[in-house]
Amino acid sequence: MAAASAWLEKALTVDFDHPEILFAMKCEAWWLDSMQKAQAKTDLFDIGEAYLHQWKLFNAFLSTCTDTWERVVLAYKQFAFSKALASYEQLLQDGEANDPEISFRIGRCQKGIGNYEQALKHLEAATRINKDDPAILAELADLYGLINEPRASKALFREAFFLNPQRIDLEMLESDVMGRLEARTRENNRNGHEVVEWIPIFAEVSGVFSVKRELKPIEVSKLKNSIYELESELNNDGSRRAVLVPRLINKYFWLTDHLISVKEEKPKIDEILLKIKLLDPTIYKLYVA
Numbered sequence: 001m002a003a004a005s006a007w008l009e010k011a012l013t014v015d016f017d018h019p020e021i022l023f024a025m026k027c028e029a030w031w032l033d034s035m036q037k038a039q040a041k042t043d044l045f046d047i048g049e050a051y052l053h054q055w056k057l058f059n060a061f062l063s064t065c066t067d068t069w070e071r072v073v074l075a076y077k078q079f080a081f082s083k084a085l086a087s088y089e090q091l092l093q094d095g096e097a098n099d100p101e102i103s104f105r106i107g108r109c110q111k112g113i114g115n116y117e118q119a120l121k122h123l124e125a126a127t128r129i130n131k132d133d134p135a136i137l138a139e140l141a142d143l144y145g146l147i148n149e150p151r152a153s154k155a156l157f158r159e160a161f162f163l164n165p166q167r168i169d170l171e172m173l174e175s176d177v178m179g180r181l182e183a184r185t186r187e188n189n190r191n192g193h194e195v196v197e198w199i200p201i202f203a204e205v206s207g208v209f210s211v212k213r214e215l216k217p218i219e220v221s222k223l224k225n226s227i228y229e230l231e232s233e234l235n236n237d238g239s240r241r242a243v244l245v246p247r248l249i250n251k252y253f254w255l256t257d258h259l260i261s262v263k264e265e266k267p268k269i270d271e272i273l274l275k276i277k278l279l280d281p282t283i284y285k286l287y288v289a
Helices: 002-014 019-039 046-062 070-093 099-111 116-129 134-146 148-162 178-189 191-207 217-236 238-259 266-279 282-289
Strands: none
Touching: 019 046, 019 070, 046 070, 046 099, 070 099, 099 116, 099 134, 116 134, 134 148, 134 178, 148 178, 148 191, 148 238, 178 191, 191 238, 191 282, 217 238, 238 266, 266 282
């Protein structure tokens, strides 16, 4: 940060009114205050988390700026993720090598600074230890999208959103496919904590989640039990309807795919389709089109 300050001061002597320099100075002032908050932490894990949290807040700050310059934003992105990475890597040296949460965060930071090879190494390691963690799966899916592995990306994103959408941090995802899905979801007036629940719905009806797998018998049983529980909650208590409806629709999608794959009789498939129609006629039309 000191080097950046010296560079900006020198640049001002050349052109004190250059818009990119003024923008960079505004960003520097923002980060000087944010650094103090991160450096006030004493635990290495908390320091890493603080820098990533400040990066999210910085993105919110950028949305209030009239004009932004990509190379300035990228410089501060490198700064934030590098600082967080240093804290997490110190934890590895302190004996946390088998902790999937640390591997996950190191992979996320390596992805953030553009070191995709190292990111893949750590995220795949985290997945091997905790293969049912939607947060880890989503980060790995995002990375596959960035390194042009679309099939793996789509398959893992579909899996992650099925397991638990609320565990997925959209602000940390960078791949184009997820950016487009989030934009389309918001265009359809889904906002707040609902967005992440509706993304797999629009991914399905737009054909993005096209890479699918056959369910194991135990998974089919769990899926049906989950559907029953969601249906019961929705019927008995409408307070969480905004979350329950898209989550239930996504479960219906998975069950429909399974019924089709095992060549189930049409009336049983139509029964599930009717449930989708009753929950959201617009989504139903898009799904069966």
